[in-house]
Amino acid sequence: MTEITEVPSPFCGIGTDDLSVQVDGLALKVTANGCAVNTPAFEQAITDTRPRVDGKEVSLDVAAKKAAVLLKDTKLPVIGGCATDVNGMRALLALADRSGAVVDNMNFSAARNNLLALQDSGWMNTTLAEVKNRCDLLLVVGTDLEAFAPRFFERYIWNPDAMFVDDTANRQVIYLGKAPSGTASTSPNGRAAKVLTCNDAELPEVIAVLRALVKGRPLQADSVGGIAVAELQMIADQLKAARYSVVTWAAGALGFRQAELTVQTLSEMIKELNTTTRCSGLPLGGREGDQTANQVCGWTTGYPARTRFSRGYPEYDPYLNDANALIDSGEADALVWVHAFNAKAVPPIDHMPTIVIGRSGMAFAKEPDVFIPVGTPGIDHAGHAYRMDNVVAIRLKKLRDSGLPSTADALNAIENALREMTV
Amino acid sequence: MMIKLTGGTVYDPAAGIDGKKQDIYIQDGRIVKKPAKDVPIDKEYDLKGKVVMSGAIDMHTHIGGGKGNIARTLLPEDHRQDPVARTECTRSGCGHAMPSTFVTGYRYAEMGYTAGFEPAVLPVNARQAHMEMGDIPILDKGGYVMLGSDDYLLRMLTAKKDQKAVNDYVAWTINAAKAIGVKVVNPGGINAFKFNQRKLDLDEQNSHYGVTPRQILQTLATAVKELGVSHPLHVHGCNLGVPGNMETTLNTIEGIGGLPLHLTHIQFHSYGTEGDFKFSSGAAQIAEAVNKHKNITIDVGQILFGQTVTASGDNMRQHANHKHASPNKWVTMDIECDAGCGVVPFKYRDQNFVNALQWAIGLETFLLVDDPWRIFLTTDHPNGAPFTSYPHLIRLLMDKSFRNDMLATIHPEAQKMTTLGSIDREYTLNEIAIMTRAGAAKLIGLHDRGGLSPGNWADITVYTENADREKMFEKPDYVFKDGDLVVRDGKVIATKWGTTHVVKPDFDPSVEKGLKDYFDRYLTMKLGNFKISDDEITEDGRGSITAHPLKRLA
Numbered sequence: 001m002t003e004i005t006e007v008p009s010p011f012c013g014i015g016t017d018d019l020s021v022q023v024d025g026l027a028l029k030v031t032a033n034g035c036a037v038n039t040p041a042f043e044q045a046i047t048d049t050r051p052r053v054d055g056k057e058v059s060l061d062v063a064a065k066k067a068a069v070l071l072k073d074t075k076l077p078v079i080g081g082c083a084t085d086v087n088g089m090r091a092l093l094a095l096a097d098r099s100g101a102v103v104d105n106m107n108f109s110a111a112r113n114n115l116l117a118l119q120d121s122g123w124m125n126t127t128l129a130e131v132k133n134r135c136d137l138l139l140v141v142g143t144d145l146e147a148f149a150p151r152f153f154e155r156y157i158w159n160p161d162a163m164f165v166d167d168t169a170n171r172q173v174i175y176l177g178k179a180p181s182g183t184a185s186t187s188p189n190g191r192a193a194k195v196l197t198c199n200d201a202e203l204p205e206v207i208a209v210l211r212a213l214v215k216g217r218p219l220q221a222d223s224v225g226g227i228a229v230a231e232l233q234m235i236a237d238q239l240k241a242a243r244y245s246v247v248t249w250a251a252g253a254l255g256f257r258q259a260e261l262t263v264q265t266l267s268e269m270i271k272e273l274n275t276t277t278r279c280s281g282l283p284l285g286g287r288e289g290d291q292t293a294n295q296v297c298g299w300t301t302g303y304p305a306r307t308r309f310s311r312g313y314p315e316y317d318p319y320l321n322d323a324n325a326l327i328d329s330g331e332a333d334a335l336v337w338v339h340a341f342n343a344k345a346v347p348p349i350d351h352m353p354t355i356v357i358g359r360s361g362m363a364f365a366k367e368p369d370v371f372i373p374v375g376t377p378g379i380d381h382a383g384h385a386y387r388m389d390n391v392v393a394i395r396l397k398k399l400r401d402s403g404l405p406s407t408a409d410a411l412n413a414i415e416n417a418l419r420e421m422t423v
Numbered sequence: 424m425m426i427k428l429t430g431g432t433v434y435d436p437a438a439g440i441d442g443k444k445q446d447i448y449i450q451d452g453r454i455v456k457k458p459a460k461d462v463p464i465d466k467e468y469d470l471k472g473k474v475v476m477s478g479a480i481d482m483h484t485h486i487g488g489g490k491g492n493i494a495r496t497l498l499p500e501d502h503r504q505d506p507v508a509r510t511e512c513t514r515s516g517c518g519h520a521m522p523s524t525f526v527t528g529y530r531y532a533e534m535g536y537t538a539g540f541e542p543a544v545l546p547v548n549a550r551q552a553h554m555e556m557g558d559i560p561i562l563d564k565g566g567y568v569m570l571g572s573d574d575y576l577l578r579m580l581t582a583k584k585d586q587k588a589v590n591d592y593v594a595w596t597i598n599a600a601k602a603i604g605v606k607v608v609n610p611g612g613i614n615a616f617k618f619n620q621r622k623l624d625l626d627e628q629n630s631h632y633g634v635t636p637r638q639i640l641q642t643l644a645t646a647v648k649e650l651g652v653s654h655p656l657h658v659h660g661c662n663l664g665v666p667g668n669m670e671t672t673l674n675t676i677e678g679i680g681g682l683p684l685h686l687t688h689i690q691f692h693s694y695g696t697e698g699d700f701k702f703s704s705g706a707a708q709i710a711e712a713v714n715k716h717k718n719i720t721i722d723v724g725q726i727l728f729g730q731t732v733t734a735s736g737d738n739m740r741q742h743a744n745h746k747h748a749s750p751n752k753w754v755t756m757d758i759e760c761d762a763g764c765g766v767v768p769f770k771y772r773d774q775n776f777v778n779a780l781q782w783a784i785g786l787e788t789f790l791l792v793d794d795p796w797r798i799f800l801t802t803d804h805p806n807g808a809p810f811t812s813y814p815h816l817i818r819l820l821m822d823k824s825f826r827n828d829m830l831a832t833i834h835p836e837a838q839k840m841t842t843l844g845s846i847d848r849e850y851t852l853n854e855i856a857i858m859t860r861a862g863a864a865k866l867i868g869l870h871d872r873g874g875l876s877p878g879n880w881a882d883i884t885v886y887t888e889n890a891d892r893e894k895m896f897e898k899p900d901y902v903f904k905d906g907d908l909v910v911r912d913g914k915v916i917a918t919k920w921g922t923t924h925v926v927k928p929d930f931d932p933s934v935e936k937g938l939k940d941y942f943d944r945y946l947t948m949k950l951g952n953f954k955i956s957d958d959e960i961t962e963d964g965r966g967s968i969t970a971h972p973l974k975r976l977a
Binding site: 018278 | 489491492493495496497498499502503506507508509514515516517521522523524525545547548550551554555558574616617618619631742748751752753754755756757758759760761766944945946947948949951952955956958959962963
């Protein structure tokens, strides 16, 4: 039995890399700095160890050949999930290029709320170490932050030492939209966060009013979405008075139509605040490889991870290339599902040829044509994953010797088999 | 396998060869001496009438790292103008302003380039830079690691740590980030922007640390020299793009006291304030200072007209310039108490006075600096123009009448404000080979690249002589990378993977004590997880690391 320290997590998105994990054969136990997201993700046992074709155990070679046969004469295969490490994404994109597939990250519709705003007008953002050392006011919009990342406050807001904040306990935290589900946002000296709630559907209007107040525009209304305009005026004043405020949101938590316009309103408000002081956005995300998918697809194709190769070159469309839509419409004629992190993240359908490259332990309503259980990056093999703030790639460690292939091993084997079949 | 390149006209400034007919032999990836008579030639290329140079080296090009990927994500409409389909031997992708990684490798190779160096590797983003460059085929690559706005260094300067302590930190960072040089961007300015300062002159203090850009330059330039790193401190100076900034640049050159310094994209730092528009060329004064100070090298950062995107670590200046964004969207980031970045799309227009004069200032600089070993051909890709415009730029330098024809088409007031039309100089093939090959290899410290004498790696480009230099340089007949033919008639016919060039200066391991405490208290990553290991570059079986020797210190 060994204990490995300073273990980075690919699961929570905020780049925690201080976990201690006890390794006993194939069994893992998080012994320090676990949380509700990371601990179960690390401790999940390995059940499947061998690839299967039609439910029967086979070698990786046989499974890869079968997968290639299924892909060979397809018109529009879809590669969904796209939840893996950098090398896994590299192999995934190589296979997509060869097979003319559509690549679609399973969390893309959430990330789209950010990407559409970025691609239309841009933003001013920051990263976690800047938050940890500079933030004097945190505005959390429409998101239950501690449910998303349980250790966010402990690591980045109530950190005992900050280079440019005299006493981090004096940091102000404001929730706008959703209330926090716990008390992680309460400061070490007992001061609870200010919370102004509204329905999701009313958040766009509330944010629009806040931006108008930051710009000093006159408003006739007294309240919006049940929140007094005077309260929003106070937030606007606090943002203007802060030295380094940070506005954070999780794109996936903005569960209303055209949420990208709200992200854009926030981002434009942040730009406007920067005419006199500093303020930055901090979009939350990066769990289970979604940021990794967009980054690697970004440098490989120029576009984020909702891109098709069916005409021989990459084409990005944030709506038309939605895997679920292509499956529902019958345009897709085969599915490759890639998810190396979460055994519960099973493919969305079972009525077309389906190849699953998945974390060991996936339970299927209907056995896929091919299932290749793969190792989890950061547990079974080394790798790289992106954090939510997009700049920092963390180096994932190999913790145990499970013998499971990596996502890249499995997808490279399929691509090689496909190449041999088509030359 | 013995390959013979027969009868080409060779330009190899590294060996002092200026247009001489000679044969070249290649074996096991390297150039070798003429073999004994009984050694069979396995493959022969008849190069009579062809021009032979070593593979070109771009010593400053933004090809890897987070800001480039932000630029890509920001501009889907630009990619859609230039889709690149896969072929039997190449991957699909996109081109134009910020091409995809695979297309970057192919298009550089198709112009005869075999190496490119990313000049702005943030230590905390170095992994991404190497991963992106790891997906650039054919080219060798490397990076200059960015320091000077990181809080750790500024804390050291405020605490008056001695030069030795700084040297250890710089050497440690070079090793941790797997770099071959050190860059400073708007020295201390990226940091000052986080404290809401909007400009920082050479002798202006950071409001928190009290440290000036001049101190940072002096300290880092000394560190790089004392560590024996070949490439001098790579400097993106203060006040980029600001009218009148040539005074800052001249002051930087004069004030560094003879220490080696490379001033990058100097065109953006060569502006005066004369004329009706209070914007004028400072190229003559800058060139005079460069000619006089032999410790100074420069690259130009030429702008060329059209759509591009600017991606820089200098978020202070990028924020100030965001109102020029075209299309009107832009990104800035503060990054990890380490640095920052700013991405602003730009469309340089020949009928815009400022843009037109920027174009002329870059060309004046090229033509007024005497020593081609101390000036390098760059557009600061993609900031001044995409790298694919190099053949056009070479023609502007080599062909006076073409240059003057172009000059006659730009904004008329800009024509009046430049001396370009009166400059007769035309670059020779030998000078082009110096700027883009031998000089670049010497500057970076690549000891077996950039030349064609036996012992060098066989990175070789073969052109057909053509009076239209743009046509000549945009379509080489052959390009060899490490002895393998990768391009024929300007098209990639085979691909392979280049190496990553690094230096590994020594440091006192006790430097990690202070760093570990700092990482644990203030940063978001453990020190051990921050350092990039060799296997991160080599483990996928494609990458390799080539460490170059340090300069012996006197």
